[in-house]
Amino acid sequence: MNDLIECAIDAATGSGAAYADVRIVEHQAESLTVKNGSLAAASSERSAGFAVRVLVDGAWGFASSQDLDRDASQRVARHAVAIARASRLAGGPAVALDDTPPAAGHWSTPYVEDPFAVSLEEKLRILFEADAAMARARGITLREATMEAARERKLFGSSEGARLEQDLVSCGAGIVATAVNDQETQERSYPKSLGGQVVGGGFEAIRDMDLSGHGQRIAEEAVALLDAPQCPSGEMTVILEASQVAIQVHESCGHPTELDRALGMEASFAGTSFLTVDRLDRFRYGSDIVNIDADATAPGGLGTFGWDDEGVSAQNVPLVSGGQFVGYLTSRETAPVINRRSMGSSRAASWRNLPLIRMTNVSLRPGEAGSLDDLIADTDEGILLGTNRSWSIDERRLNFQFGTQVGWLIRKGKLAGMVRNPTYTGITPRFWGSCDAICGPGAWTQWGEPYCGKGEPMQTASVGHGAAPARFRNVQVGVGQW
């Protein structure tokens, strides 16, 4: 494989590329779904290929192929150069990369139990037990238990001399119970919705989830939601459970701090950002207790690695510090615009794709509000919102609206009844400015979001978000006509 890297780099530079990098990826994935007591899906995927990225006269070209041989490496490299020459036809300033020094080395995801070494029977046992637990709830309509694992071997080389090898492992699982009647469909998920909880690590994480131990509870909650009162409308105090804080961070901090968005490079698709470059270091994003960082070194994170796909080493950098906007997610092309060196967040979803600025593990640092129970006890009146159900935010990342699977009214420091179809909406900096409590390290979880879409052609990336439950004041809840 290393020969192929050298061959492609030689072909690219020999054809006129001033810079070239080559990435070879072998990807392996497995997924299982048990639905309503039957194995609904069992699949194993393998894919391998390579990509060549070049700069010619300050313009980018990129080509990829599944054909892992010397002839293909030269052909694809020359194709990338031809594409770069076409890029010059539109004009514009030349691309200049930052001065990140080329690195060499090997990095592997730490884990205890290789998810691919666990037998299929054992994985199915866990899923069928979880399914049976959900089935114990009277009135449940649909049950689904899922499990996935992925392994990626990645080789990277550049014409600057970088030579890197990485072995990345991730796995995850989740359960969802759905109750349906004539008017309603209600879901409850565990540990979270949107594909369950996925970690950068081994099968020990799935064993720790205790899916069957939560199956009956979530199924009973889904059934109870059918007859729960509709979430009230109005301005109120909101506590978000940790996984909902994670998706709130994802949409309202992670994406707007992507420097390519702020520079307009995603304008035609995912949109831009209200966190414009002139606001760096001089914009109040949230309250004093809001601290958000991008940590590609976080244990267990889906956005944890040794180097990004430009060969920049994993780092932990602040994005919001004491409520002030202080940093961006950057790449080697974009970082010089703000007079910085890349902090290493340029990643491709597969060997087919061009690296883009992607979140690493963008996390809200824990606060001092203790446990979730402590925070509820400290809240006179409000609503606790748990487990994401829907999400939407404008193209500048200002106006957002989220729905959650369940709401619990809070009265005098105690939960006072379940409500269904809760939604809340706000404007990003006002919302984070209203954050007056964040639970402590004991309530903090490193969540994985495996389905983050961005770019054209669209790439689906795995990213991480550490979060603890947090409280927000004067939030508009119960949106729309029900």
Added chain:
Amino acid sequence: MVGRDVAAAALARLEPGYEGEASIIQRHAALTRFAGSRIHQNVAEEDATLRVRIRHNGRTGVAVTNRLSPAGLEEVVARAALIAAHAAAEADPPPLAEPPGESVDSDLGWIEATAAADPGARAAGARTVIDAGVACGLTASGAFSTEAQQRSVVNTGGLVASHRVTQAKLVTVMHGPAGETGYAQSISTDLSKIDAEAVGEEAAEWTARAADPTDLAPGEYPVVLGEYAVAEILEYLAFMAFSGLAIEEGRACVELGQPAFGSNVTIWDDGQDPAGVPTAIDFEGVTKQRVDLISQGLARQTAHDGATAHRAGVPRTGHGLPAPNTFGPLCWNLFMAAGDTPRSSLTQGVERGLLVTRFHYVNIVHPKKGILTGMTRDGTFLIENGAVAGPVRNLRFTQSIPDAFSRISAIAAESRLVGADYTGIVSRVPAVRIDGWNFTGATANEANV
């Protein structure tokens, strides 16, 4: 490499007594992306992915590879068989798709010039759009893509089917000096039908009209939805209303045989219609059937894959996704019937309402009630006394689509082909006027945040 031969070669490796299906997607795709009036990303990819589904004694396994050498085929079949050997048996698994009588070998929608498009052609299109913006003092962003794809499916029941198709798509968002934006898109199987100059002019015109937006209080307003906005709503109806699995599980926002929308609404799916971007077969090799989803407001038919059709006891309609599929069938060739109102007259009769060109980040709030939320984007305009009065800041909606589509008071006589951003669904739709649309919020004036 002939895809159906590779798929057949994989199935030839099955043990006696096994049944199976092999599908292969061969794809050459390229995309030239521009922003800030320069090409900043320019990519090409080639791949062929083989998917093998094996069943033995009611146990099913699926394995996928892009290693298509003899050794790769041996390996993927062995991997699928291993999964099947350990899988739990299904009591009543759906049968493999039956062969249609003779093999299907369709090139409906295949245009050689699109398949052969080079980076120079895409760059020239990008340059044309950029120039259209520059001429108006605007900055252009967008993407020009070309793709050639062949889908081939073979199964042990004798089915042999393949379809190859091409697609070219050009989109742009233009930005004005104060941040105002406008959008345009063109999509076709035929690269020569992509008029980059027209795309640039359309986006530039909307951008110019969107300058200096004012605030508008949220509330219920009559709306005129442009084709891009209508197409996005249909995209979500594909999930919420038109899926046989959603119907089967009681999650759908329509009920078969019951009125779903107003009697002036007719929607169907037709993968064989060259007025769209055809998909002649699905991922199970089934020839796509026209499905009359909504006929004069009535929920008449639904899309099926092998599994939902088997459980419902009805024929497949050719809407299966790649195995193993727990998502259910999907319509991705949607058509909405045009009306008789000239597009330019849709705003007439609206005393005070809104013209929405495009939505952004739409999502399902409540599937059974058909409630969506999302933002407007790239041009939202106040209508007063039947005419466009001026731009307003982007608004958020939270709206039941069955309610809204029961209040469509005019449908444009013209329709337009629109490609979805995220799902690949392509719809041919008209613009519509709806007598009430619930706007529940507005974005902020950035100077005040």
